[in-house]
Amino acid sequence: MSALEALKQDLEGLQIEDNPQIVKQKSRDFFWYSPVLKGQLDDVTADLVVTPKTEAEIIQVLKACFAHDVPVTTRGSGTGNYGQAMPLAGGVILNLAAMDKVKEIRAGVVVAEAGAIISKIDDETRAHSGQELRLHPSTYRTATIGGFIAGGSGGVGSINWGGLRDLGNVLRLRVLTMEAEPQVLEMTGEDLHKVMHAYGTNGIITEVEMPLTAAYDWVDVVVGFDQFMDGVQFGDDLGNLDGLLVKEIAPIAAPVPHEYFLRHQKFIRKDQSVVVCMVAPFAMDAFASFVGRFSGAELLYRSDTASDAEKKGLPPAYELAWNHTTLRGLRVDPSITYLQVLYPFPTQIESVRKMTELLGDEVPGHLEYVRFDGKITCFGLPLVRYTTEARLNEIIKLHEDNGCPVFNPHRYTLEEGGMKQTDAVQLAFKKQADPKGLLNPGKMIAWENPDYDFSSDKLFLFPGLQRG
Amino acid sequence: MSALEALKQDLEGLQIEDNPQIVKQKSRDFFWYSPVLKGQLDDVTADLVVTPKTEAEIIQVLKACFAHDVPVTTRGSGTGNYGQAMPLAGGVILNLAAMDKVKEIRAGVVVAEAGAIISKIDDETRAHSGQELRLHPSTYRTATIGGFIAGGSGGVGSINWGGLRDLGNVLRLRVLTMEAEPQVLEMTGEDLHKVMHAYGTNGIITEVEMPLTAAYDWVDVVVGFDQFMDGVQFGDDLGNLDGLLVKEIAPIAAPVPHEYFLRHQKFIRKDQSVVVCMVAPFAMDAFASFVGRFSGAELLYRSDTASDAEKKGLPPAYELAWNHTTLRGLRVDPSITYLQVLYPFPTQIESVRKMTELLGDEVPGHLEYVRFDGKITCFGLPLVRYTTEARLNEIIKLHEDNGCPVFNPHRYTLEEGGMKQTDAVQLAFKKQADPKGLLNPGKMIAWENPDYDFSSDKLFLFPGLQRG
Numbered sequence A, B: 001m002s003a004l005e006a007l008k009q010d011l012e013g014l015q016i017e018d019n020p021q022i023v024k025q026k027s028r029d030f031f032w033y034s035p036v037l038k039g040q041l042d043d044v045t046a047d048l049v050v051t052p053k054t055e056a057e058i059i060q061v062l063k064a065c066f067a068h069d070v071p072v073t074t075r076g077s078g079t080g081n082y083g084q085a086m087p088l089a090g091g092v093i094l095n096l097a098a099m100d101k102v103k104e105i106r107a108g109v110v111v112a113e114a115g116a117i118i119s120k121i122d123d124e125t126r127a128h129s130g131q132e133l134r135l136h137p138s139t140y141r142t143a144t145i146g147g148f149i150a151g152g153s154g155g156v157g158s159i160n161w162g163g164l165r166d167l168g169n170v171l172r173l174r175v176l177t178m179e180a181e182p183q184v185l186e187m188t189g190e191d192l193h194k195v196m197h198a199y200g201t202n203g204i205i206t207e208v209e210m211p212l213t214a215a216y217d218w219v220d221v222v223v224g225f226d227q228f229m230d231g232v233q234f235g236d237d238l239g240n241l242d243g244l245l246v247k248e249i250a251p252i253a254a255p256v257p258h259e260y261f262l263r264h265q266k267f268i269r270k271d272q273s274v275v276v277c278m279v280a281p282f283a284m285d286a287f288a289s290f291v292g293r294f295s296g297a298e299l300l301y302r303s304d305t306a307s308d309a310e311k312k313g314l315p316p317a318y319e320l321a322w323n324h325t326t327l328r329g330l331r332v333d334p335s336i337t338y339l340q341v342l343y344p345f346p347t348q349i350e351s352v353r354k355m356t357e358l359l360g361d362e363v364p365g366h367l368e369y370v371r372f373d374g375k376i377t378c379f380g381l382p383l384v385r386y387t388t389e390a391r392l393n394e395i396i397k398l399h400e401d402n403g404c405p406v407f408n409p410h411r412y413t414l415e416e417g418g419m420k421q422t423d424a425v426q427l428a429f430k431k432q433a434d435p436k437g438l439l440n441p442g443k444m445i446a447w448e449n450p451d452y453d454f455s456s457d458k459l460f461l462f463p464g465l466q467r468g
């Protein structure tokens, strides 16, 4: 009997799927955003999908997989776009879709199972007491809260609260280890960093406790500019207004808005750059005053005064922003891709100008204003009119040579997509919590190859990468 | 019949007080904080106090005073500490204490009469829907919302929302003009600036619409440091943590905390500087982690884990901060006074260090961290061991020569206490709304003396200043 057969026996009574087509479907995330990852990961698939309904069932899966040396890759909704959830070594997909309950809501706090869809959590906290999560990815309506914490960074709301990993943006995580007898750990304070943004390589998050903030009927706004850099200045100034509550500020360069935002096209001229905003309803008077002060700013759309006919079929503003900008681009032009850039404070505007001048329409600008270490600055998710991998790397190098660090979304490892160095805390915790290295293999270089030279420009290739 | 007798006749049916002792009492605010103002204003008194119950009654008062050329000085609770509410030319005190109703609460918004006490508004919005005002002065439990808007600047909560005058921190004001037929104006957006922080010199605010934010049971925390500058660094770092929700950060230098915070004395060593904080309850784990990282920081007191015995008789943390620090000092040592200083970003820490080195224990440091134009920096309300007015002016000059602007709290005029220049918008509105110059006379230099030279170092003396 193969290990897999033995494993299936151990999992009797659980919801299991081994139809290869469905398994392959549940083995995929949005890695195909990257033409580089697309080539590498297109054939990756797991052997089995298990969908536990309780923490006890997850423990059963972990024990069995540990016993049979079968890799386990946890899956929320599979919306990660660096192949975070791709089971490089096959094995089991631990699908958390059925662990989706909101367990407790109180002032400023929600407790939920890790598989809960982010917008569903907000639906419940809003109805309960007019509260909502501080941050969400633009995949609000599909991504899970556990997947966001294990695989995401920030998003809508980061203009007020910074990123997920900022102290205070996650309150508590309940985590299972991958051992003969899985431990159940409750992590708070400094401990949280062990498993956040670790792609599930060193523990399974089963329950999260997150801070809430006041919920509002955010007004979607699109402001138009003839010059992209005027939109950037507008976004920067708006972000620095302490009393004007917004949840999202995204300057996006022409021709992206008109060409890729098909349903909003009617509001946007072909040569117009825009700033997409979400504004608190009671702040709209102040917002209109601010737009009035800004010469060249044109209020193209606001959802609070738009007619039903105008609003019909429009996606929410946040689905024009963050990685949805890229997605909308890909739908119109499948050859484009994107980057992730930080324009450090206080020279963010000059850096954006410089890169725009250097790269022009080959790399149309898309910025996301955020709070970063207490200051307002911008991340970029610029689109890239992709030609070759060599040119893509050149573009990355150009950014870095100009003081704009790139978080490379064309790499599936933690280190290459992040700080390009070992995260000692996460590595140490993996040694303890996953001694056999069965959790999401191939994603933590420090584990796979402790001697790896991060200063080399070489791509890490996971030796275990399974080929179809 | 004197103008006053005629006026009284016109006001029949309203609540009027002309007992000189009570009138004098209701003519006073906290001007005596300043040894300079104490000398100038101690004898000032009005002739009559009128306490209207409705806007219609206020209109009746204004019409009558206009007809008889009697000055009107509006009064909230009289907690202003630059003599803002002192009736320099006598006349009527328009006491808004009876205009104290909360009229409407919805998501993110409260509408209240101008005379409502700030903490009372919060009591109602909390009970209604877990909301509270963004900002309040440390006179939370006594000051009115109208007095705060007309005479205050910011306070607890400014670390998150900036100052009152930042766009978006006041939504709408309902304002009466001082004309033969008073107009009722609704101001929003750009218009708001006309009457905010104008000391009631160009209109009477009868109703306010203010933004709300989520209410929490804030935890009062006192952190101790051997070195004041370590506390300053702690406050700066804490203010720049994007995900850790606090409402107040006030570094205060030894020996102030031990010597003046009598009820907290038991927690604080004699030579200890402190940082007084208010922290969201769910952020206390993260806060404790942060304190743990900071070498030399010692958690002296936290209200969430303190015993009833420890908490007994303690004032709330915000009553150790802002101008309550000064008040507590004055109670122990009536000879001290204070200043109001801005330490501009990004050199705030260096500026504080410089001033501390220059002035030592003559000017014990008291900082209030705030958000200012999108950045975290600090205001100072340092105590001053007062000797002479000449030395006080020298200390002010020392600050200004070192790049730290002083908002002089020893002046009763708008200009001298503020930007030292004419506010053209407020002056223009006064011309329209108070053509006879009857509202709070003597407070707007630009009105009294259009040719006044603000660059001269001379003190403005209101010629109409009434002497007892």
Ligand SMILES: Cc1cc2nc3c(=O)[nH]c(=O)nc-3n(C[C@H](O)[C@H](O)[C@H](O)COP(=O)(O)OP(=O)(O)OC[C@H]3O[C@@H](n4cnc5c(N)ncnc54)[C@H](O)[C@@H]3O)c2cc1C
Residues within 6 Å of the ligand: A029, A030, A073, A074, A075, A076, A077, A078, A079, A080, A081, A084, A085, A096, A114, A115, A136, A137, A138, A139, A142, A143, A144, A145, A146, A147, A148, A149, A150, A151, A152, A153, A154, A155, A156, A198, A199, A200, A201, A203, A204, A205, A206, A322, A323, A324, A327, A440
């Ligand atoms: C159109 C689009 C827009 C996006 N916008 C944003 C954005 O604004 N901000 C942002 O940060 N990201 C964004 N992303 C990336 C992605 O959507 C987010 O990271 C998302 O939160 C992932 O959630 P998920 O449930 O789909 O996680 P998955 O993709 O299923 O998993 C992500 C990673 O976490 C691991 N994981 C999942 N659940 C657990 C668990 N319970 N315990 C341990 N490990 C776990 C997985 O193994 C994987 O490594 C976007 C992606 C797309 C395609």
Ligand SMILES: Cc1cc2nc3c(=O)[nH]c(=O)nc-3n(C[C@H](O)[C@H](O)[C@H](O)COP(=O)(O)OP(=O)(O)OC[C@H]3O[C@@H](n4cnc5c(N)ncnc54)[C@H](O)[C@@H]3O)c2cc1C
Residues within 6 Å of the ligand: B029, B030, B073, B074, B075, B076, B077, B078, B079, B080, B081, B084, B085, B096, B114, B115, B136, B137, B138, B139, B142, B143, B144, B145, B146, B147, B148, B149, B150, B151, B152, B153, B154, B155, B156, B198, B199, B200, B201, B203, B204, B205, B206, B322, B323, B324, B327, B440
């Ligand atoms: C111990 C102490 C602590 C303080 N802390 C702070 C602080 O943290 N932050 C801060 O900003 N200030 C502070 N102050 C100053 C003062 O308390 C605040 O400005 C307070 O908000 C004033 O409210 P009030 O109702 O007492 O106003 P008043 O003192 O009665 O009036 C203030 C000014 O506004 C005018 N006014 C009042 N109501 C109206 C109206 N409805 N329409 C038009 N004009 C009107 C008055 O004529 C006067 O010029 C403090 C003062 C003290 C004594």
